[in-house]
Amino acid sequence: MPETLNVQTRDDFGKGAARRIRAEHQIPAVLYGHGMDPLHLTLPGHETALAARNSNALLELVLPGGDSHLALIKEIQRHPLRRTLTHLDLIAVRRGEKVQVDIPVILVGEPTAPAIAVVDAQTLTIEVDALKVPESIEVDVEEKEEGYQLFAGDVKLPAGAELVTEAELLVVAVQLPRVDAELEAAIEENEAAGAELGADAEDSEGESTEESADEE
Structure with missing residues (x-):
């Protein structure tokens, strides 16, 4: 209404x-x-x-x-x-008229841990009766496993709605979180940089000791 x-x-x-x-x-x-x-x-x-x-x-x-x-x-x-x-x-x-609208995609449920659901398409364009435009399109990812993918052509639309977005568009993908790998790489990089700085400091200290001995 x-x-x-x-x-x-x-x-x-x-x-x-x-x-x-x-x-x-x-x-x-x-x-x-x-x-x-x-x-x-x-x-x-x-x-x-x-x-x-x-x-x-x-x-x-x-x-x-x-x-x-x-x-x-x-x-x-x-x-x-x-x-x-x-x-x-x-x-x-007008009443009875069909319109094209962009509808937000909303996830329902949680995939199987530690995988997460990533929304690739925030909205889908559909053609629907002007008086029956939905607030959102729900996509169920409950207990979906890593590697699960859902394309626009496979999304369940409200009754009477037609998909305008290309059917081959990836909407949701379930995958392992990449942040852990990125964080681990950053930690390793920092540790390597720290080790290099420590080695440089030791070399500098050794050189200073040698120079002092020579002066004596």
């Missing part, structure tokens, strides 16, 4: 206008698609932030006159430090 937001249209643009909107705890946005002229909107801050926790949230935008538009979040802009919403790009959709 879509999240309903009561929105306002606006005709003031630019950075100054956007700052004023955000100072009032609202969020500037633009709606486009289906050949319509871009519609510049002001969205309620708190409700929009809650809805935007799902990057593919379906919104029902209710205008002051009572008209409404269905829309998907196309792009979210955030403050670089506070990570608060600063602007939304929205794309208009």
